[in-house]
Amino acid sequence: MPNADLEIKTINPDLEASQFIIQPPAVQSGDGENVATDESQRGDVSSSVSSQKSTSLPRIKIIGTGGTIASKGSSSSQTAGYHVDLTIQELLEAIPDISNICEIEYEQLCNVDSKDINEEILLKLYSCISESLQRFNGIVITHGTDTMAETAFFIESTIDSGSVPIVFVGSMRPSTSVSADGPMNLYQAICIASNAKSRQRGVLVSLNDQISSGYYIIKTNANTLDSFNVRQGYLGNFVNNEILYYYPPAKPLGCHKFKLPLQPGQTSLNLPKVVIIYSHQSISPILVELAGKRCKGVVIATMGAGTLPEAVNSACMQLTIPVVYSKRSMEGMVPVANLPLPPSDPRSKIIASGYLNPEKSRILLQLCLNQDYSIDLIRQVFRGVYGG
Secondary structure: OOOOOOEEEEEEOOOOOEEEEEEOOOEEOOOOOEEOOOOHHHOOOOOOOOOOOOOOOOEEEEEEEEOHHHEEOOOOOOOOOOEEOOOHHHHHHOOOOOOOOOEEEEEEEEEEOHHHOOHHHHHHHHHHHHHHOOOOOEEEEEOOOOOHHHHHHHHHHHOOOOOOOEEEEOOOOOOOOOOOOHHHHHHHHHHHHHOHHHOOOOEEEEEOOEEEEOOOOOOOOOOOOOOOOOOOOEEEEEEOOEEEEOOOOOOOOOOOOOOOOOOOOOOOOOOOOEEEEEOOOOOOOHHHHHHHHHOOEEEEEEEOOOEOOHHHHHHHHHOOOOEEEEEOOOOOOEOHHHOOOOOOOOOOOEEEOEOOOHHHHHHHHHHHHHOOOOHHHHHHHHHOOOOO
């Protein structure tokens, strides 16, 4: 239901750079003229947020990228085949009143399905977050759930947020669904980003009343509301406007921070190309050989905890580029002991992923290669996640 207590004003109508501020409506004087209630209403659009009641509230930046949370279907029962089409006004109007919780600024970075998040958008998001850390007490990012885990992992690996919580949020049902989860998820994410208990926890994910670590989280179900229901990284819950953490503030153990070597005017991350190969019965070593000719690194979703047919192991050992052994299974890890050659063998370019799945292993290997890390340094980074 629309929130009549807040007024949304457009700073820049261009979708690629659109920004909005939420502020109380102008108060009318006795002669009927509108009276500005704060600096932003007097023309200073750089004054990013305004509050109805207090200037001491936390300042929250919301960055929109699209996803199901910004989608509409053709009927209230449609939960598949919908399209990203929700305006920023509709998204904000659908959530409960937050004027007593925080002051916010919203920027529409892009409006796409998360399957279309690429290195250009990742660079925009990285830059937007980096620029916002010094100005805001918390950051909320609306994002599609399909690749949310990858983006959250990338941001945790490349940005030191200090005490500022960075909260990713999405939904599993479009806004037009009879029981849409997006508005409540967004409301909870804003509350979590505004709460002092969320400080010093790094990147978080807020979905379905659950608070999780963005570094560990993975999507476990393609359809249900509890699509991020995993053991690793489960930090707390949001229940009846209460934020309940089970552990004191801490950031992911073993998370290696990378400084991106960006150039002025750069429009894409331009990370080294790394491909993922999914193993299966009768997998051909030709796949490994082809990847070795075209890529800077390879990640293999192995069977079990690092097992592959001997012919595929042999093909991997012949490559001169790094090869990371990850796993097909959702839980568990690939230990160093299951590699075909020990790390001490100078011939080996094969690295154990530890507990990282193939998608996150790919990102971590790309970041290592982007820094021109040696094979020994890459192993050291993966040791942080119990691989190497």
